[in-house]
Amino acid sequence: MQIFGVDIGGSGIKGAPVDLDRGDLAQERHKVLTPHPATPEAVADGVKQVVDHFGWTGPVGLTFPGVVTGGATVRTAANVDPGWIDTDARALLGDRLGGLPVTVVNDADAAGVAEMEFGAGRGRRGTVILLTFGTGIGSAVFVDGVLLPNTELGHLELGGHEAEKRASSKAKEDHDLSWERWAHRVQRYLQHVEMLFSPELFIIGGGVSRKADKFLHLIEEVKAEIVPARLQNNAGIVGAAMRAAQSA
Incomplete structure (x- = not known):
């Protein structure tokens, strides 16, 4: 079964048909x-470009970088x-896509759902927290596989600053931080989240998950297990498609 997934991010809008039996993209994504x-209106135009690239005419799942109720x-x-x-x-994007059935979900929640079904969280019980490091920091919190939606833990205050302004991938680029200095900021952030939620597992997602070998070994003073997302930066697309399939 294939459903189209679109991941709307702060820097790019990417999408592809998703094979929901395998939990992977059925074709190379377009961005x-x-x-x-x-x-x-401008983002809706970008979404239409991505969907039209494939000539898709079925249900579409979309992520959004914020709270969606x-x-x-x-x-x-x-x-x-x-x-x-x-x-x-849902109404705006559905109209722009010519009336196609549309489902909208928080971006990190979508990535988390995909990782729990097909990736690093598969079969894991207890408290699992996926964190996506990109333009900001997104979060998805699961307890025994059940999602607590729209947690937005990237906006926690840390050392007098909003956490995502200090520890996101964008912050690394903006401040020209070495992997070591950035990993130190990420460690402080993870320690803070761990103090609040005591998870058994952190899953690190977003584009930076492709470079986990550059920084994960530098994060030491966290009790929870820390692993990179297996679906990497495609997790949001897969999770969006999963949600669309559930709504179809």
Whole structure:
């Protein structure tokens, strides 16, 4: 069974048909740059470009980098235009895609659902936290496989700063941090999250998961097991498609 998944991020909009039997992309993904400013209308145009690239005419699952309630309404928009707040994303994107059935979910929640079903969290019980390091820091919290949606732990305060402003991949680039210095910031962040939630497992996702060998071994003072996401930066696309299939 194939369903289309789209991952809307602060820097790129990427998507592909997903083989839900394998939990992997059925074709190579197509990506366009996220427009700036990332207004609802401009992002919707980018989503249409990605979907049209494949000539897709079936259900579409989409992630959004913020809180999404009721599978439709955007409540926060930290890394895209604030015009998204209170927008009915399902209606907007469905209309732009010519009436295709659309499902919208928080981006990290989508990545987490995919990792729990097909990736590093498969079969794991207890508390598992996936953290995506990209333009910001997204989070997905699971207890015995059940998702607590829209946790947004990247906005925790750490040392007087919003955590994602100090420890995201974008922060590493913006401040020209070495892997060692950035890993130290990530370690402090993980220690803070661990103090609050006592997880058995951290899954590190986002684009930086492809370079786990550069930094994971530098994170030592965390009790929980820490592993990279197996689906890496495709997890959001797969999870979006999974949610669309459940809604179909």
